[in-house]
Amino acid sequence: MITxxxxxxxxxxxxxxxxxxxxxxxxxxxxxxxxxxxADYIAEEMKKAxxxxxxxxxxxxxxxxxxxxxxxxxxxxGSHLDSVPEGGNFDGIAxxxxxxxxxxxxxxxxxxxxxxxxxxAIPEEEGxxxxxxxxxxxxxxxxxxxxxxxxxxxxxxxxxxxxxxxxGKNPEKIASETIHTGDWAAFLELHIEQGPVLDREHLExxxxxxxxxxxxxxxxxKGISNHAGATPMTMRADTVLAMANAVSxxxxxxxxxxxxxxxxxxxxxxxxGAGNIIPDKTVFSIDCRSRNxxxxxxxxxxxxxxxxxxxxxxxxxxxxxxxxxxxxPVEMDQSLQNLLETQTQMLHIPYKRMCSGAGHDTxxxxxxxxxxxxxxxxxxxxxxxxxxxxxxxxxQQGAEVLYQTLRQLTAQ
Ligand code: GLV
Ligand code: MN
Ligand code: MN
Ligand code: MN
Numbered sequence: 031m032i033t034x035x036x037x038x039x040x041x042x043x044x045x046x047x048x049x050x051x052x053x054x055x056x057x058x059x060x061x062x063x064x065x066x067x068x069a070d071y072i073a074e075e076m077k078k079a080x081x082x083x084x085x086x087x088x089x090x091x092x093x094x095x096x097x098x099x100x101x102x103x104x105x106x107x108g109s110h111l112d113s114v115p116e117g118g119n120f121d122g123i124a125x126x127x128x129x130x131x132x133x134x135x136x137x138x139x140x141x142x143x144x145x146x147x148x149x150x151a152i153p154e155e156e157g158x159x160x161x162x163x164x165x166x167x168x169x170x171x172x173x174x175x176x177x178x179x180x181x182x183x184x185x186x187x188x189x190x191x192x193x194x195x196x197x198g199k200n201p202e203k204i205a206s207e208t209i210h211t212g213d214w215a216a217f218l219e220l221h222i223e224q225g226p227v228l229d230r231e232h233l234e235x236x237x238x239x240x241x242x243x244x245x246x247x248x249x250x251x252k253g254i255s256n257h258a259g260a261t262p263m264t265m266r267a268d269t270v271l272a273m274a275n276a277v278s279x280x281x282x283x284x285x286x287x288x289x290x291x292x293x294x295x296x297x298x299x300x301x302x303g304a305g306n307i308i309p310d311k312t313v314f315s316i317d318c319r320s321r322n323x324x325x326x327x328x329x330x331x332x333x334x335x336x337x338x339x340x341x342x343x344x345x346x347x348x349x350x351x352x353x354x355x356x357x358x359p360v361e362m363d364q365s366l367q368n369l370l371e372t373q374t375q376m377l378h379i380p381y382k383r384m385c386s387g388a389g390h391d392t393x394x395x396x397x398x399x400x401x402x403x404x405x406x407x408x409x410x411x412x413x414x415x416x417x418x419x420x421x422x423x424x425x426q427q428g429a430e431v432l433y434q435t436l437r438q439l440t441a442q
Contacts, residue, residue, distance in 0.1 A: 031377075032135040033128075033433050035426035041127040042425075044071060045111075046119040055116040055416030060154035060166070061089060061197040068111055072126060072151045079133040081149060087203035088169040089194070091151040095136055095143065097440065102145035103215040105439045107132065107432060110155030110166065110391060117156075118222075118418020120425075124406065125220045126151045128429035135433045143440030145215060152391050159184050161248060161315075162354045167391035171398055172208035179204075182354075209398060216366060216439055217395040220404040220428050222420050224388045226411025234424050235381040235431065236405030237370050241393050242290075242385065243359035244319040245326050248297075249276065251337070251349045255302065255310035267346025269312035270300060272337060279336035280316060283329045291320035292387070293329055319387065321359050360393045363400035366435075370402055373434040379427050388413070402435075404428045 048068040050059045058064050069091050073083045076093030083093045091111075094104060109125025129149040136147065152170075157163030160182040168174055175181075179191040179201050191201040223229075228236050253267035277295045284293035294317040301311035316333065318326045330351075337349045367383065374381045384405065392401045406428040409419040 031426070031430045032139060033131045033426055033429040034134075035422045037134060038127050038131050038425055038429060039422050041075065041130060042119060042123055045123050045127075053116065056113040056119045057115055057117070058111070058113045059159050060112040061193045065112065065153070066197070069151060072111070072130065075130055076133065076149060079130065080137045081133055086170065087199055087201070087207045088166050089153045089197060089199055090166055090170065093130075093133065093149045095133055095147040097143050097146040099144055100146060103213060104146035104148040105216050105218070105436055106148040106150055106214045107218040107220070107436060108150030108152060109219050109221060110153070111151045112154055112156050114156045114158055114414050116416060117414050118412075118416060120222045120418050120420050121224065121413055122155060122221070124222050124420060124425055128220045128425060128432050131429045132433040132436050136437075141437070143437070144442070145440050147436055147440050148214075155391055157246070157355065160190055163246060163389060164355065164357060164391060164394050165190065167394035169204050170207070170209055171394050172205070173394060173397075174204075211398045214395070214399050216363070217392060217399055217401045218366070218403070218432060218435065219390055219392045219401070220406065220432050221388075221390060222413060222418070223405040223408045223411075224413035225408065227384060228382070228405065228407035229409060229411050231382065233380045233382050234407060235374055235379045235428055236384045237367050237374065237381060238362050238386050238403035238405060239367065239383050240321065240359060240361045240385050241390060241403075242319045242321050242387055243323050243326065244317065244355065244357050244389050245330070245353065246355035247316040248352045248354055249273070249314050249316060249333075249337075249349060250352070251312045251347060253310050253344075254308070254346045256308045258306040258308055261308060266308050267310075267344050268308050269347065270309050272340035272344075272347055272349070273298065273312045273314050275340060276333045276336040277314070280318070280329050280333040283332040284318065284325075287325050287328060289320065289322060289325055291318070291322070291325040291329060293318050319389075321385065323358060357389060357393050360396040360401075362396075362402045366400055366402035369435050369438060370404060370431060373431045377427065377430060379431070404431055
């Protein structure tokens, strides 16, 4: 094999040192000094691999290996450079480092492809900072929501536009740099599976067929604060109780649907947040995913019905639901899947075709070009946790499949 596990390991362990804050797991948030250090490291390594490097308006790093016919649309591969809070060191990074390793492989072999190959490190995929997700890729593809860069704010109250400006970017330039259909020939992303399927089935690689759809919401419930001891249960407008019922209704509906739909509330904020005060405001998140968007609608109907019931029973309550992210399910390109499969079989890697339950930048790029994804196994199926781990042997095998496929695609 041409790709090298030691180089990939060095990149992943080096990037793991760049942390936005000390503590458990990986905490590398977009546009922080640690993110800049990681981006600079990637840019340097891209240059060493013979790529021409630039940073775009949204802070993605793009390294291009010029083709014999530079006017042809490039084949692009990479992933995201940010992490969730207390996440792992492989989510996103494995895809950047394997694309970089593919570039090194081109360099080692001395191949100049017919069409350009571009390796990319994308910012702000995860979303917890600004309460959304897939921001970097959506910005690059012209899919930002109305006034999102001014409306969506981090915990310090700064808008995306303010944070980007402090990072040295001009948010005004985002629109003029968006990519369009035909600008890129294809996008390939290697990613850790983040679930248990490959690990349980002792398989070493997954070829993604489809990615589930997802919707993300913030729900705000307003009520009336009062004394926790002196207010009888029948005389309250308690926002936490309304939230608890709504969350149960959503989760129960997802379970009952039985079609793999999943429902998660990971954020709950109560106001004023004291144990002896009935909270007059509760804000909570809903992350709902399914292969079938109708199932997500069914779940959300149950959530709304529950909130309506709470409101009817208690006129002191009101609520608002804000949609923060919407991504439809997407199918990966059949001929790219077939190319990946042929390479995987030639390398005798045990594999399967499978669906992705996690969201990826690939779902955004998929609207503009053929896309494909390679999964590598997550030990014990753990991800978005400090314990996240993937054996370097599997990452390198995935890198080799990626490189061989990129060779074919850039020759076309
Ligand atoms: C991102 O990792 C997501 O799928 O939420
Ligand atoms: Mn993630
Ligand atoms: Mn990821
Ligand atoms: Mn993700």
